[in-house]
Amino acid sequence: MTPLLLHACCAPCSLEPVRHLREEGFEPTICWTNPNIQPTDEHQRRLAELRRWCRETGIELIEAAEDYAAWERCVAPIGARRREQRCRACYALRLAEACRVAEREGFERIATTLAVSPYQWFETCNAVLEKLAGAHGLTPVIRDWRPWYPEATRRSRELGMYRQNYCGCRFSAAEAALDRARLRDERKAAHHS
Template sequence: MKLLLHACCGPCSLEPLRLLLEAGHQITIAYMNSNIHPASEYDHRLRTMLDFAQSQGIEVVEGPYEPQAWANAAGVFGTDPDARPDRCRACYRLRLEEAASYAAANGFEGLATTLTVSPYQYIETIHEELEAACRKVGISPVFQDFREQYPEATRRSKALGMYRQNYCGCAFSKVEAAEEREQRKAERAAAKAKREEERAPQRAAEAAARAARKAEKEAYNEKQRRKHETLRKMREQNHEN
């Protein structure tokens, strides 16, 4: 199938591209991600994608970067954690509809996406939005859950020295990811403190045992010293007599 692969970044593209090529698809990558903030981040991810795609002989088409369009569609849901699923759905819809429209207008038979590599995404929502976007323009959705490939994609991208971002893309996700990292850091610190507290009695007992052994050794050495001193004096007295 002549397939357009919507790709969010280079690292997430590694395994989906490999598997879809192995399945016999003729692939062009679509970099259509107006969600990415700021523009410098968008450019960094695009450069990483282009470098990788060029090394594989894969064409990349870039959609217009329109952060305001994304803000109007998805940003309106704001930072409320309860609204995050709706915000992500609107984000998926905007990007997949853009990719599907391009695919239909340029002779592609189907559309797939790399979004499902990430274990942090809403996979069923992606599936629903991919099917809806393709249905609108009359092409085939090629959905695959790539989460099992996430560890291998991580390994490969590190081995290739790829830029690996630490948040999904939008300004909200950047803040949320930073907060989650701080929370995990605090949880690790609390767990470490708890382990230290639990081990404190054992460490105190071990320290007491070491102190007792040291005192016992010192007492033995002092006893031996006095013994040798007594013997020395006796030898000196016998020598004088």
């Protein structure tokens, strides 16, 4: 098996990447560094679920440094209007730390679960990973796991995993709430027409 460091945003999003990477002959070690997740309770809840799943599945978990002040300084000021730019900066902050860990721990390959969800910016995320991995002398392992997102949803429900309904930051919590309200309105309108 080829060792690989897999940056993970949460347990449910790790299910399918770990399964596919193992099928390909990789042995993933998970790296957690997500200073974007707000509020603190939510951050701890996602981390606790990942710890539990890693323990039960026999996957090594590295809990890396999390620079909350850097997130507020480099990501938050981009704000709600420029969503893709904000997410790009957010990916970069987290993946830079994961690349530092990979280099320090002697990994040659790195991947991330960040683009598993179809709600994420797939191309942007991969471009950020490619650039940072190159700067650290690492090989980025980039795969499209989005077709397995429904399977990840199904399996995580089956396993009784905690599943969040927003990406992580306070902007995404508000954006997800608005999206849900819009969908509710559309369904109501369709029902009455």
